[in-house]
Amino acid sequence: MDKLHLDKALTPAGWRDDLTLTIASDGRISAIAQGPAPSGVARLKGATLPGLPNLHSHAFQRGMAGLTEVAGTGDDSFWTWRDWMYRFVGALDPDDVEAIAALAYVEMVEAGYTTVGEFHYLHNDKDGRAYADPAELSRRHVAAAGETGIAITLLPVFYAHAGFGGTPPSEGQRRFITGLDGFARLAEGASVAAKAYARGHFGIAPHSLRAVTEDELTRLIGLFPEGPVHIHVSEQVKEVEDCLAFHGRRPIELLGETVALSERWCLIHATHADAGERAAMAKAGVVVGLCPITEANLGDGLFDGVDFVGQGGRFGIGTDSNVAISALAELAMLEYAQRFGSRRRNALAPRGASTGRTLFDACLAGGGQALGLGPQGISVGAPADLVVLDTGGIAFAARTGDAILDSWVFGPSRDAISEVYVSGRRVVDGGRHVKRPAIEARARKVLERVIGA
Incomplete structure (x- = not known):
């Protein structure tokens, strides 16, 4: 001892x-x-x-930080940023992915994160074909975690479509795409790799309601009835508009009608959730995964955290695109954004309470729940x-x-x-x-x- x-x-x-x-x-x-x-x-x-959990990371994106800060010929948004990301990811081989992930994890630990939730959607070779070991790149992330010492919850991503209603994927998405059978094989290998690491945990991540049909989502949850489930949802206005146009439902409303939301779910961003959706999330005990620096960098919009927290909603923070890796900067940006939206100071803290302590405690508990970590904090x-x-x-x-x-x-x-x-x-x-x-x-x-x- x-x-x-x-x-x-x-x-x-x-x-x-x-x-x-x-x-x-x-x-x-x-x-x-x-x-x-x-x-x-x-x-x-x-x-x-106590070390903080980083509940949402795309480690490979650390390699492109700072490269998208040049204005285009039209209005820039998440969608124009995504085109650049497709070009970058197309050049990476497995050794590259592991090297960039290790760098990101080093910077996370230096910033005060001791666990990372790796929302891992880069699965296939450059031509879109599966590797001989379909979990090759999942294993590389676990290897990077092992080298740096950070704990990891590996969240392999199911990604099948380019838009609502099963729209066929684009060429730029070829490295992400898998069917249910292929994903089951990939996830099995990822689970083995994660659980072989002393500080490894495993969950799944349907990428988004754009990338997964309702039938696929239902079947996916049936295949994996336990463990964390993470999903991007309501990050952009266009996503909400497209979902309304195709389904007549808002994304989080549709998600709640398709599956039973519970404490195992982490809804990433939820930026454009309306009042009813925020109330439903709080009631279900889900964790909202907020990534304030990335959300600001992409111009996504502002989640109404004041309303959500006022209803007892749970949240944690993530570094997402890893454009800047800093736990204290994420916490500060989270609070400052809410001050902009509510036009008052100490927006997320109860009256008389420390804002720093309120945010830290909430993100320690919310991140621990979202990543399936069990007891957190300096305790037996x-x-x-x-x-x-x-x-x-x-x-x-x-x-x-x-x-x-x-x-x-x-x-x-x-x-x-x-x-x-x-x-x-x-x-x-x-x-x-x-x-x-x-x-x-x-x-x-x-x-x-x-x-x-």
């Missing part, structure tokens, strides 16, 4: 000083004792937080996933308790993370991942070749 002493820590019972954690061989916290640091035990100075039985903030900087001067979180999220504290532990093993030291040099060098060669071609 290993031990770590935390000078100050955020626990489910609140902030506590001088805690010594005993960590079992499986990386979980087996005991917590309060008191001075025992002799010979490593001491984590500053403030220690939970994994020893720890993020250490160096509180010696001026951003934290005279701050105590929840003011530490508020100052981290909303203050000048970008480089505050000094150490990160996953399963009790240190993977970030001095603010940098211990394997960053080699992983970054490998990814640099890939990007120079792919982008420079």
